[in-house]
Amino acid sequence: MEVSCAFPTALDSPDNIALAEQLGYARAWVYDTPQQSPDVWMTLALAAERTERIGLGPGVLVPSLRHPMVNAAATATLAALAPGRVSIAFGTGFTGRRAMGYRAITWAYMESYIRAYRGLLQGEVVEWEGAQMQMLHPDGHAPARPVDVPILVGALGPKGHKVAKELGDGLYVTLQLPPFVNEYSWVPNLVWGTVLDEGEATDSxxxxxxxxxxxxxxxxxxxxxxxxxxxxxxxxxxxxxxxxxxxxxxxxxxxxxxxxxxxxxxxxxxxxxxxxxxxxxxVTISGTRDQVRHRLDEFASKGVTEIVFQPCGPDPRAELERFLDAATG
Structure with a gap:
């Protein structure tokens, strides 16, 4: 199981992603939460310039926040800055919508959005909101089409499962594992928590x-x-x-x-x-080093192929180091 990290997009996220690369994390995902974060694409571009190996991507994009052409152009830009390192995940908007008072988007909208987004990156003419459009970027403005990046879909129920199977390259999960996890060969699972010292209380x-x-x-x-x-x-x-x-x-x-x-x-x-x-x-992956390792083994046995850990608190380096040690030791 790969060990990756995630960050609630912040001004110091590019530096933290560079740190995660130094420590050995496989991939870094950042959130698309404009009500509390700087722009996800600007952050990823800065991270691309400061790193050489670590995978990069938004986890997850919320379709209603941007026109599909905007996300396609941003994806192409990041793919040019970090070739071979970009992955994209889409979700219906737990934080990116509900924290602004909206409900989640429908799966019908998600399906049509991903189809249009995929088509644009392939260089196709697509229809969106009744208009015909295509990525017209000349040389030097974006990589030549097709721009091939893997796309994951965050799904928990049958409607999302259908979209993920048909249009996605993997399943991005958090909070709970759906029953269809084993049907996917790539399953990042976003988790929170901390490695506690032996005897450390949960209210420390x-x-x-x-x-x-x-x-x-x-x-x-x-x-x-x-x-x-x-x-x-x-x-x-x-x-x-x-x-x-x-x-x-x-x-x-x-x-x-x-x-x-x-x-x-x-x-x-x-x-x-x-x-x-x-x-x-x-409700979190918190416990001693051995207890955390045991929880991760359980996830792997259920079909998770990539654990995605978000560090919190004033010392992200310490949290990243402690978790990686537990996950790989």
């Missing part, structure tokens, strides 16, 4: 800073997919919702997703303080 300051943002996704996901009642069913969920409910109805998603994947927000901190940290090992 290190655990809160390094694994807390990933732990908080259990509460964010419960809210988005099950509503307030689902959050209240989690340890500390009632305290979390007390904070969220202080916000007007039409802005509660802002309170839920504050700090998403980066730091613990106010509502998350309320849940943590009320005992929510007790489920840290259940």
């Amino acid at each position: 300051e290190h655990a809160r800073l390094a694994a807390g943002p990933g732990w908080a996704l259990a509460y964010h996901g419960a809210y988005e997919f099950g509503g307030p009642a689902a959050v209240q069913g989690l340890p500390g969920g009632a305290e979390s919702m007390d904070v969220v409910n202080r916000t007007p109805d039409d802005r509660r998603h802002l309170a839920v997703h504050a700090g998403h994947c980066v730091e613990i927000g106010e509502a998350d901190q309320a849940a943590w303080d009320a005992g929510g940290h007790a489920i840290l090992r259940d």
Whole structure:
């Protein structure tokens, strides 16, 4: 199983990706989350200039954020800067849409978008929104078409599975493994957590800073997919919702997703303080070195071919080093 990393796109992501290359990570994915991040393509371009080997790609692009021609042109640019190193993943928008108050895009839209995007990179004339278009980039403006890059699709249910099988080169997963994982030869699985010292408690300051943002996704996901009642069913969920409910109805998603994947927000901190940290090992890949290694072996046995670790906290180097040691030792 390959060991890769991910970063919630930030101004220091290019430097962190260069560090990940030095440490030996196979690939670096960065998030398409404009409500809290700098531009994903600018970040990847800077990372391409600072690295030589590590794979690069957005994980995941949210189609509704850009016209397919824009993403096709950006993909071609990155492929020119980092030839042979680019992979693209698409998703329906957990953070890139829900944190802005929208629902996820439909799979019908995803299918039509990927078809148009693929066609553009192949040099074809495609139709989008009733218009005929083609990449017209002359020499020096983009690589010659076709621009061949692998495309992965983030899917959990049968509709996404159909699109991924028909149009994708692999399955990009996070939060849970769908039952069809074994039908794909390339399956990156995005995870959060931290390697704890022997005897270290799950409510240590290190655990809160390094694994807390990933732990908080259990509460964010419960809210988005099950509503307030689902959050209240989690340890500390009632305290979390007390904070969220202080916000007007039409802005509660802002309170839920504050700090998403980066730091613990106010509502998350309320849940943590009320005992929510007790489920840290259940909802993240957190534990001693041997426990983390065991969890990764379980993923591999279920069909995961690439583990994608997002470090959190004030010391990304230490988190990257500790996780890689656990994963490969």
